[in-house]
Amino acid sequence: MDWPTLAHRLFGDAHHLVADGDFLHGHAEFDGQTITVLGTTNHAPIGVALALAQARGVLDTLRDHPGRPILLLVDTQGQQLRRRDEWMGINRAMAHLGCCIDLARRRGHRVLGLVYDQALSGGFLTSGLIADGCFALPEAEIRVMRLPAMARVTKLPEAMLAALSASNPVFAPGVENYVAMGGVRALWRDDLAVCLRAALADTPVTDTRAVDGAARGGRRLAAAVIERVLNAA
Known part of the structure; x- marks a missing residue:
């Protein structure tokens, strides 16, 4: 789904969302309140400039509109994947974006992520995945890396990883597997405005991903390990 269609299905005509290249920004009126909308389009690669632009949008909202949902x-x-961005410190820029989103959550802003097309790797980790709740459209694509790349990194045969991915969501791409692991809270279907309304009302501000993953059978040990570490401390 392209972003203009998505914006219309979420907000009708009550939005002021624009694209500056790959950077989406603006605001929308929803149920009598204003929501800051930030994001990316065109399968954007997240470099230093784009990470800092999103971070600026979050910080502007904290300064000018305390408590406004994002x-x-x-x-x-x-x-x-460009040498220039590596030289300029892409790791620090992306970490800064993640810290800004975390600060917004700590300051009482409800932050929601919605994967509407594609979400891969670090560009996803420091944006939608760090929100209070991350959601996705059923047709979206989510993965950390393709199986051939995973095989090169882990030194395991691709056939073995393919077999593991059939039964273990940790090894498998796809939105349903990320729901099973708890990384995606739910899929938004049909009336997207209804889905957004429910997410704004019901998404917890505490991190429930490990518990959700255990309950859904997709991430069976994380919650238990976290509990043991906390008790040991």
Whole structure:
């Protein structure tokens, strides 16, 4: 789904969302309140400039509109694989974006992420995945890396990883697997405005991903390990 269609299905004509290249920004009126909308489009690679632009949008909202909800629209192919961005400190820029989103949550802003097209790797980790709740459209594509790349990194045969991905969501791409693991809270179907309304009302401000993953059978040990570490401390 392209972003203009998505914006219309979420807000009708009550939005002021624009694209500056790959950067989406603006605001929308929803149920009598204003929502800041930030994100990316065109399968954007997240480089230093784009990460800092999104961070600026979050910080402007904290300064000018305390408590205003923030909706992050995610469509990214991951971090920008370019020497210039590496030299400029892409790791620090993306960490800064994540810190800004975390600060917004701590200051009482409800932050929601919505993967509407594609979400890969670090471009996803420091945006929608760090929100209070991350959601996705059923047709969206989410993965950390393709199986051939995973095979190269892990030194395991691709056939073995393919077999593991059939039964273990941790090894498998796809939105349903990320729901099973708890990374995606729910899929938004049919009336997207109804889905947004429910998410604004019901998404917890505490991190429930490990517990959700255990309950859904997709991430069976994380919650238990976290509990043991906390008790040991």
